Structure formats: C-alpha cells, structure tokens
Amino acid sequence: MQHEPMNLPFELAGRVFRPLSCAQQLGPARSVTKTAACARMAANSDEAHSGEGNGDRQFTFRYPSTGSTISNSIEADPVLSGMNEADETHVAYPFPNDLPECERLQLQYDIVDASFNGNLFFAPLDKPRHILDVATGTGDWAVQMGDLFPQANVVATDLSPIQPVEVPPNVEFYVEDSSEEWEYSHQFDFIHTRLTGGSWSSYERQVLRQAFENLNPGGWMESQEGDASFSCDDGSLKPGHALYRWGEDLALSSRIIDRPMVFVSGIKDIYASVGFVDIHEKIFKIPCGAWPKDERLKELGRGWQLNVQSGLSGFTFANFHRAFGVKEDAIEVYLVDVRKDIANSKIHAYTAVHVVWGRKPFPGEVGES
Numbered sequence: 001m002q003h004e005p006m007n008l009p010f011e012l013a014g015r016v017f018r019p020l021s022c023a024q025q026l027g028p029a030r031s032v033t034k035t036a037a038c039a040r041m042a043a044n045s046d047e048a049h050s051g052e053g054n055g056d057r058q059f060t061f062r063y064p065s066t067g068s069t070i071s072n073s074i075e076a077d078p079v080l081s082g083m084n085e086a087d088e089t090h091v092a093y094p095f096p097n098d099l100p101e102c103e104r105l106q107l108q109y110d111i112v113d114a115s116f117n118g119n120l121f122f123a124p125l126d127k128p129r130h131i132l133d134v135a136t137g138t139g140d141w142a143v144q145m146g147d148l149f150p151q152a153n154v155v156a157t158d159l160s161p162i163q164p165v166e167v168p169p170n171v172e173f174y175v176e177d178s179s180e181e182w183e184y185s186h187q188f189d190f191i192h193t194r195l196t197g198g199s200w201s202s203y204e205r206q207v208l209r210q211a212f213e214n215l216n217p218g219g220w221m222e223s224q225e226g227d228a229s230f231s232c233d234d235g236s237l238k239p240g241h242a243l244y245r246w247g248e249d250l251a252l253s254s255r256i257i258d259r260p261m262v263f264v265s266g267i268k269d270i271y272a273s274v275g276f277v278d279i280h281e282k283i284f285k286i287p288c289g290a291w292p293k294d295e296r297l298k299e300l301g302r303g304w305q306l307n308v309q310s311g312l313s314g315f316t317f318a319n320f321h322r323a324f325g326v327k328e329d330a331i332e333v334y335l336v337d338v339r340k341d342i343a344n345s346k347i348h349a350y351t352a353v354h355v356v357w358g359r360k361p362f363p364g365e366v367g368e369s
Helices: 022-028 034-043 069-075 100-117 140-148 204-216 242-256 264-274 295-324 327-345
Strands: 010-012 016-018 132-135 154-160 169-177 188-192 214-224 277-287 350-359
Touching: 100 277, 100 295, 132 140, 140 154, 140 169, 188 204, 188 350, 204 264, 204 295, 214 242, 214 264, 242 277, 242 295, 242 327, 264 277, 277 295
Parallel strands: 132 154, 132 188, 154 169, 188 214
Antiparallel strands: 010 016, 214 350, 277 350
C-alpha cells in the first residue's frame, strides 16, 4: 500500500517546520556509530544555555494522514513477518515501525507535549553539556532539546532508524538496543525516556540502574512514562467494559512476552532504591475522548482518542499473538467492542502519565527523596 507523506506543519518557538515523512526517514537511514557519537561528545565541551524557553511553545497537532492495519504492520516488521515458534516471545520491541505507526508516534508526542504545557523536562537542569534520550522514537524530543541547548551534545538512541536526517548539528541519532549494556566514553548530565512501556523486560535494571551509572554526580534522570491500561476517577469505566478487559489482557500478555506495559506506579520508589535523591513526581491525566468540559482538555482528548484507535491493532496483535497465539481475524473481532468503548463519551477514561525525576548524588552526599 502506498502512503502519502504528511504535510502538516507544527510550530516550535515561533518557527514552522515540516517534518519528514517516515518513508523519507527510513531511506536512506542515517545511523551513527557509538564511537562517532561519543567522539563528537568529547569534541564539544562548551557551556550550554540554561533552560530558558522550556514550556513556552505553541501547539499544533500533526494528525496522521493514513490509517494503520495489522497487515501493514506485519509487512513492515521483519520480526513479525518472519516469526517462528522459537523466537516469538523474545523480541526486543514488539510493535510496528511502519509509516502509519511513525505518524501515530508524532501525534502522540504532540499531545503529551501539549499536556506538559510545552515543558520538555521538569528536572532543574543547569547548563547540561551531555544529554541522552533513550528509545527516542521519531526523535522529536531530542531535536527540540538540541535547539534549546545549542552548546550541548544530544545523543538519541533507538532500535529503528526512523529519525529525521536534517537535525541541529549538536544532535546525533544512532541505532542501539538500549536494553543491552550501555557503553559510553563520557558521562551524561541528563538522561530521559518518554512512553517506553513494552520496550524493557526490567525498566529498573535496563534503564534506571544503567542511567545512574552513566550520569555525572549531580546529573538528572527523568522518566515520562504512562501505562497502557486506562484509568477512570468516576466509575464510568467498569470491569465489564471491553476496554477494561483489554487493559488487563494487554498487561498480562506483555508480562508473558517479558515486555511489561504496566509498570509506572512504582517508578518513584524504584528511583530511591537505585540511589537517586531529590526525587519528584508529577502525574498528568490525558483524557481519551472529548468528554471533558474544559475545551483544552476536550481537544487533547480528541487527539488522544485518535492516537489510541490508530495504534490499537498494531500493539494488540504484537502482544496477543506472541503471548496467546491468537490470529489476526480473532484479534480484530475482539477489538470491535474495545473500539466502541474508546468512542463512548460516557466512559471517562484517561491515561495517567507519570513524570519522575531524580538526581545522582555527589560523592559522600547524604540525601533523602
């Protein structure tokens, strides 16, 4: 199926950009070796600006131009299309990486960005020189951090080379499985993840502990993570709803394939157990649907509802097929009622995004979260 590239601009600090389509991003791929990235980091040691401008941007959502289907996702994912019984539960990243998914990720990024009121981060950064974005996806956050801190080196990693080619000169993308051991020649001042559920067998071991070891003393780690299952404060989402059952089934299937998608509620405590100090947490509620009375939340909800509907088939199939052996047709039948619940304005569901940040203590420092 031929997909037309998106042509919707988005605004950043008064400038308008037209992001490359994922088809353009995927070919030719611009991957940078770890050695080259670290050499670039070592070469540039100028002071960076402080965080002025963080949270001072306008928002335009990049709505997808195409729809995603299970078949398209399978064709674009060599792991899914060539999967066998021996390896189907040992996949590094169990989700699609085709053009519709890239467009969905861009929309998802924009909605979270607006929910955060434009704040790229919440940690009190002070002229960071070396920044690491783990599992960067389409690379939006890394590019914006490169613009905000032009004298910092921003390194961003992902399994797929789907990031833009034209980026600030201080931003470098390279392909890496960050669930493996990290090997960098320099420490970082700030390490960041956003919405990486389903990417790790252990967020504590593979991300937080490795981040702690790779931070300079006084450096900050920040997790911006949300669970795949939905929350509800008024009881309108009930255990009998298909959407509720889907959340439970997705959580179970993700545990079976060793890529849990429900893990954020205890992140703050994990930060403390790893050794971070000055730990803080903010929780943002992103509505699914236009049910809020507030017009701003209503618009966020419309976008988030589309985000969920667009990605539903792809990541449900990835988990259910590997965990339960369920076939495509059966999954689509299962999702019919789930989609109805997502579109039901009487169900006041939302995604809770937990933002947790903590500091690596200085040698000999005694601190409490």
